[in-house]
Amino acid sequence: MRRLLAAVLGCWLLAPALPCLAQVDSTPDLSLLQGDPQRGRLVFGPCRTCHFTEAEAGHGNGPNLYRIFGKVAGKQPGFDYYSAPLQAAQFVWTPAVMYAWLENPMAATPGTSMMSAGVPDPRRRADLIAYLQQVSVRTATAPATP
Ligand code: HEC
Incomplete structure (x- = not known):
């Protein structure tokens, strides 16, 4: 995972975006990510001080995290406090x-x-x-209100 993060962040610093995406897609490490969303809800507790996962809640002290996967980091419209x-x-x-990054975001x-x-x-x-992952999917597939 450290190697993956180094590859992603390293190529972001040194090269245009496309080669970086290719490296991420070829990672074999996804098998490590079979987490439990129920337990994950509790892990997210401290993050919720700054982040919302509901689209309609908008940004907090941190940017909104609804459907965050697939987005380019640091580019969400309306959040003015990106470093x-x-x-x-x-x-x-x-x-x-994200798994690699969250081990130690400040480092x-x-x-x-x-x-x-x-x-x-x-x-x-x-x-x-x-x-x-689950909160994004669940909201996206919720039945439309009549
Ligand atoms: C004290 C407030 C705070 C807490 C707590 C916090 N964050 Fe953040 N988060 C931020 C801020 C501010 C940014 C923007 C960082 C930057 O621009 O350097 C951010 C950025 C992010 C991003 C990037 C979003 C994007 O649009 O690229 C992700 C993902 C993220 N945080 C996840 C988490 C998770 C998961 C946790 C809990 C482990 C967490 N954060 C805890 C404030 C917080």
Whole structure:
């Protein structure tokens, strides 16, 4: 995972976005990410101080995290407090990339404005990712209100 993060962040600094995406897609590490969304909901508790997962809740002290996977880091419209490193970032959030980043966000992106120690424990981190994936899907497939 450390190698993956180094590859993603390294190529974001050194090269245009496309080669970075190719590297992320070829990662074999997704099998590590079979987390439990129910447990992940609790892991997300401290994140909720700053982040919402419901689209309609908008941004908090941190950017909204609804459907965050597939988005380029640091580019959400309406959130005006991205740090310089996130503004310049050219990588896409995938479960594997976020899993690697959350081990220690302040070390992975020096200068980030996100004051969080992340989630060092691998099991809890996998649960958190599963939760973030689930909340996006559930809201997206909810039946339309009459
Ligand atoms: C004290 C407030 C705070 C807490 C707690 C916090 N964050 Fe953040 N988060 C931020 C801020 C501010 C940013 C923007 C960082 C930057 O621009 O450097 C951010 C950025 C992010 C991003 C990137 C979003 C994007 O649009 O690219 C993700 C993903 C994220 N946080 C996940 C988490 C998770 C998961 C947790 C819990 C482990 C967490 N954050 C805890 C404030 C917080």
